[in-house]
Amino acid sequence: MKRPPFENVSGPAAPLPLANINTDAIIPAPYLRSPSADLGAGLFARLRYDDAGREMPDFVLNRAPFRSARILLAGRNFGCGSSREAAAWALVRFGIRCVFSPAFADIFYENAFRNGLLAAQMSQEGIDHAVACAQTAQDHAHFTVDLAGRTLSCPDGQQIAFDVPAFRAEALLRGDDDIAVTLQYADDIAAFRASDALARPWIHDFGHPA
């Protein structure tokens, strides 16, 4: 599916500087039971709500200005655990457009870009500075992400560099449909299949037992 092109993002950045935030924490399993679940409401549900479903006032996304966060500042190994793409969907539905972390888990990283969510790698020092800014800047926590320039501007005026491979940044900025891009190679795929069917016939030519 064609995505809307990524545009530079401005707004509050929510600090959640824990390491190893896993996909179960990002979107708990009960939200995966039905295709119509409200994933934005489910984002970080176990951290956000108590057992009675009430908001827990201490959690960052329950506090102004982070209720309308567009950016998430996280610790290393963000998105580890399962392959559930609902983790990326929940972030996007909530309104998060960019996640910064010193390191992302592999499957989450792929899932993020396929949903127009920028997963940007930033040094731990950079994260620490941005987190400190977000925690002290109160309700004027105004950050700006410049994807082409690979910088995050903090409310204190400091600009922090981040890393995104060029091809991923370009695909985000164009809003590529990844399947359409691959289908440009349909001839290569067909040629591979034809020769592979000779080399490894047991892969392609196997009967379906009754």
Next chain:
Amino acid sequence: MAAETLFGKIWDSHRIRTLDDGRDLIFVDRHLLQETTSAAAFDGLAHDGRPVAQPGLTFATQDHIVSTEPVRSLASNPGGRELIDLMGRNARSHGITMFGLDDPRQGIVHVIGPELGLVLPGTIVACGDSHTSTAGGLGALGIGVGTSEVEHVLATQTLVLPRPKTLRMRFDGRPGNGVTAKDLVLHALGRFGIAVGTGHAIEYTGDVIRALPLEARLTICNMSIEFGGRLGLIAPDDATAAYVRGRPFAPTGRLWDEAKAYWRTLRTDDEAVFDRELSLDVSTAAPQITWGTTQQDVIGIDEAIPDPTTIADLASRRRIQAAIDYMGLTEGRPIEGLPVDVVFIGSCTNARLSDLEAAAAIARGRHVAPGVRALVVPGSSAVKREAEAKGLDRIFSEAGFEWRSAGCSMCVSINEDIVPAGARCVATSNRNFENRQGPRSRTHLASPAMAVAAALAGAIADVRRLA
């Protein structure tokens, strides 16, 4: 020709081309679907009017959300009905073979893949589930993907991925009494941590690995994702071929001979260079159990809960303290003897026949402690039948365990099988994250034998005292 790793040989033989951005377009031999991560992928196809490229190479099951009631029907699981129906409808309308609730071949996707001969040595298997790495136990590349990539595979039978780096993890020494494949991989997680494999394909080697039976190799590779690895694998050998032979979708006749000859070439060349090498001696490892909320929070059964005040690094100290608080533990105390409420024997890590046999061997003639709920959930309907043919169901029932139908169950608690809030569970699954088995559930990961020992004692116990 340059020396090559096993991973490199398989990857390269599936590479259709390398794209300008450096990523590889690779062919997917077998695409396996499960009900919770595929519905949106079919919606995407419908939206763009795209067909499934290779329905004959695509297979579906229902495992995550299904009820595991001993006698079940669609009505046993009203909450999962919608996704179960959608999987069935999507499979039918695209001509995809599905092993649904009533099919004798139904089961956890990573259990039935090898069991049905869908996973073969040297293949690339994709599935919208992180534990697809299990396939590596047969010398296949099992690649877990998200829903967008499920849609991509459905539409193109390919994946576009950066080529992972390579990591060799060698296991040396002689495993002690009571130390199973699960203990080996947990021990390695304790040593190397949950991010050591990020961006890597892990090859497990060493005499300890070579000597493992096939189902134990599946257990090791299953937990590759727990290291953060993209996939993990073990070189196929004669035992692998013997395991695959005669399975429903395995090659036969002339194709079998050709396939088997090719599988002989699937090994890492002596001179091949890995991006990273790790090794550990397992001789002194005791049976393992996790105490905390990530899989690296693991100790031997004879060890004590760590004391955060002895940890210099502030961030680690805080993390360990938080895990101790969540798990309701006291630092410095032995883990043995901690009372448990629930025991779960199941999941794609440890619910194959050999796992249930190991569990039954300990349970036989003994009884679950009062107040403990203990479940045995076979990994597939076939495992269930085979276990029943061997009388394992009776051993478990007589010992006070529930004998249930196949599915993911309490591994992910997306159906009705939930650990109550605050309750402590010893589980043979692979994730001990906060809230994983239900809100405020507390999970300790261990081997099937250790799980039985806990059920019998009503507390975390050392299986070596029972064997």
